[in-house]
Amino acid sequence: MSLSVLDIISFLExxxxxxxxxxxxxxxxxxxxxxxxxxxxxxxxxxxxxxxDEAIQNNCNLIISHHPMIFKSIKRIMxxxxxGSMISKCIKNDxxxxxxxxxxxxxNDGLNDFIASKINLNDISLLSxxxxxxxxxxxxYVPQTHAEVVREALLEAGAGHIGxxxxxxxxxxxxxxxxxxxxxxxxxxxxxxxxxxxxxKIETIVPGKKLSYVISNMLKVHPYEEVAYDVYPLWNKLQYxxxxxxxxxxxxxxxxxxxxxxxxxxxxxxxxxxxxxxxVGKVAVVGGSGSSFISDAIKMECDCLxxxxxxxxxxxxxxxxxxCLIDIGHYGSEFAAMNYLKDLIEERFGIETVLTNINxxxxxxx
Numbered sequence: 001m002s003l004s005v006l007d008i009i010s011f012l013e014x015x016x017x018x019x020x021x022x023x024x025x026x027x028x029x030x031x032x033x034x035x036x037x038x039x040x041x042x043x044x045x046x047x048x049x050x051x052x053d054e055a056i057q058n059n060c061n062l063i064i065s066h067h068p069m070i071f072k073s074i075k076r077i078m079x080x081x082x083x084g085s086m087i088s089k090c091i092k093n094d095x096x097x098x099x100x101x102x103x104x105x106x107x108n109d110g111l112n113d114f115i116a117s118k119i120n121l122n123d124i125s126l127l128s129x130x131x132x133x134x135x136x137x138x139x140x141y142v143p144q145t146h147a148e149v150v151r152e153a154l155l156e157a158g159a160g161h162i163g164x165x166x167x168x169x170x171x172x173x174x175x176x177x178x179x180x181x182x183x184x185x186x187x188x189x190x191x192x193x194x195x196x197x198x199x200x201k202i203e204t205i206v207p208g209k210k211l212s213y214v215i216s217n218m219l220k221v222h223p224y225e226e227v228a229y230d231v232y233p234l235w236n237k238l239q240y241x242x243x244x245x246x247x248x249x250x251x252x253x254x255x256x257x258x259x260x261x262x263x264x265x266x267x268x269x270x271x272x273x274x275x276x277x278x279x280v281g282k283v284a285v286v287g288g289s290g291s292s293f294i295s296d297a298i299k300m301e302c303d304c305l306x307x308x309x310x311x312x313x314x315x316x317x318x319x320x321x322x323x324c325l326i327d328i329g330h331y332g333s334e335f336a337a338m339n340y341l342k343d344l345i346e347e348r349f350g351i352e353t354v355l356t357n358i359n360x361x362x363x364x365x366x
Contacts, residue, residue: 002037003351005062005096009034011348012064012100014158014213016110020131020240021103026068031087032096038062041353043342045335046360047097049082052089058354061095064341066111066334068099100341106131106240108161111287114337115306116244118264119257119283124164127243127284128296134208135238139201139230140218141176143188147200149221154202157217158210161238172201176228187223207238243286243293245300251281254304254324261306267332269365273315274324280304287333294318294325308333331361 009029021027042060044051047069055063069086078084090097104110116124138159142150151169154160160168176199180186189195206214211231219227248257255276262270283304284297290307291314297305298321305323308330318325342353 003349004034005029005032005036005038005098006034007349008038008041008062008064008345009098010213011345012098014210016100016103016107017133017209018103019133019209020106021101022106022130025102026071027099027101027103030068030070030097030099031090032062032094032098036061036094036096038351041342041345041351042356043338043353044356044358044360045331045338047086048358048360049086049089050358051356051360052086052093052095054354054356054358055095056093060354061093062098063090063095064098064100064345066099066101066104066338068101069097102242104337104341105287106242108240111334111337112242112244112285114340115285115287115333116246118336119261119285119306120249121244121246121283121285122249124244124246126239126241127245127286127300128293129239129241131240132237133240135234135236136206136208136211137203137232137234138206138211138214138218139203139232140222141199141201141228142222143176143224144173144198144200146221146223147171147202150218151202153217153221154204154214157214159204159206159214161207162205169202169204171203174199174201185225187225205234243284243290243296245282245284245297245302247282248280251279254278254280254326257283257304258326261326261328265328265332265336267328270329270332271310271327272325273310273319273327274304278303278324280324285333287337288330290333294323298323306333329361329363331363335361 018028040060041062042055044065046067047065077087079088155167162168176197179194180189180191257280258270258272280303282302284302286293286307289309291311294314306326310327342355346353
């Protein structure tokens with residue numbers, strides 16, 4: 001059975017829920033059909049006419065971008081306009097368009113966590129919390145022979161995240177009893193005879209937005225005809241938001257950190273604000289345009305904010321407050337994460353993917 005656009009969407013939207021996108025954003029499937037069979041996938045930061053041509057040349061009928069091709073509402077599609085021409089070309093060539101933008105930025109294991117991991121930040125927390133979701137405890141009873149496969153299905157589907165830890169569960173050994181009745185088709189036991197089974201009680205935490213997906217994933221691998229599981233609502237909630245704050249493995253000067261960032265993200269140059277010999281230990285990161293989060297970094301008593309698109313007057317305010325800045329550019333702070341997404345999809349589905357060779361960074365330094 002061929003892989004469909006819906007298969008990819010279901011996986012991505014479980015990991016990076018659309019509900020985490022900012023209100024101004026436009027994410028998800030923007031063009032095409034969920035039921036289309038996928039040939040190949042092209043990953044890109046932006047979609048331009050040249051990127052669409054690249055997809056056609058590589059036989060890719062799904063383009064996954066970070067920045068939405070259709071961002072603002074449109075009243076008409078005219079081939080004479082730049083956007084209209086791109087939409088028409090995609091339709092004529094059966095190309096589906098999907099965008100992961102601020103939901104990817106805000107989610108766990110998304111863009112900002114990716115940046116934080118690349119520079120080895122520790123003790124990571126949110127820079128600017130903005131959204132929260134309910135948490136549930138999911139309890140599943142499973143024969144010990146299938147405990148590992150059921151636990152893995154739960155955790156891989158998104159259960160078991162507590163703070164900076166993943167794959168969290170609690171497992172208790174016990175004895176399960178049941179009696180198969182007429183018309184049942186038991187995996188273990190005989191009709192009208194009480195069965196005693198060595199079982200494991202697996203408990204884990206699940207965000208409300210992922211609950212249905214996690215349960216569905218568990219039911220696919222559980223051996224029982226009728227699966228015993230409980231769902232408990234919890235008072236505590238899971239927070240999401242923009243940016244991350246953490247601590248470097250080792251304190252270093254502003255210029256040392258800047259040079260490391262150039263190497264890590266393969267940049268020709270970066271811009272710094274602050275004294276070059278300032279010692280940096282506590283760092284905030286915001287992928288993309290992060291000038292508006294300077295005040296948050298100051299409140300969090302960070303030594304430095306790493307982001308892109310820093311504005312002149314915002315930089316002056318940061319310097320006055322004692323906050324150093326490293327501007328790695330909008331493109332520089334986001335493009336590397338597209339390769340991360342590409343690898344994620346390849347590993348999960350085994351489908352052929354392509355990372356764009358078209359440089360969509362509109363700026364060149366001379």
